[in-house]
Amino acid sequence: NLPDNLLSPGGYLSTDVDLNKFATWTKVIIFYCDGAHHQGYNKEAISYKDTTLYFRGEANTKSHFKWISSQYDFANAEKVLLTGASAGGIASFMYNNYV
Numbered sequence: 001n002l003p004d005n006l007l008s009p010g011g012y013l014s015t016d017v018d019l020n021k022f023a024t025w026t027k028v029i030i031f032y033c034d035g036a037h038h039q040g041y042n043k044e045a046i047s048y049k050d051t052t053l054y055f056r057g058e059a060n061t062k063s064h065f066k067w068i069s070s071q072y073d074f075a076n077a078e079k080v081l082l083t084g085a086s087a088g089g090i091a092s093f094m095y096n097n098y099v
Helices: 057-071 087-094
Strands: 026-030 047-048 051-053 079-085
Touching: 026 057, 026 087, 057 087, 079 087
Parallel strands: 026 079
Antiparallel strands: 047 051
16 A cells, blocks of 8 residues: 555645646556565575575566556656655666666
């Protein structure tokens, strides 16, 4: 679920065209992924203090974009708002050229 302030009138994900200049733009929201901050990829799991860790941030993020493209005409979007929360905020900067 998205925080209410993002969808509220005037919030940058709002679809209210009178209050949000991004209302008609294609929007991609990237939330937290894993400790790799959407960038890293390690084939082998890492063991740390009786825990198995998987760092597959790059593969996870690119699969999200692949899914978006399969569901929407993302390749032909004229204006895209790419945003994120937590590590997804870092990913929005790192993936802007990819998008």
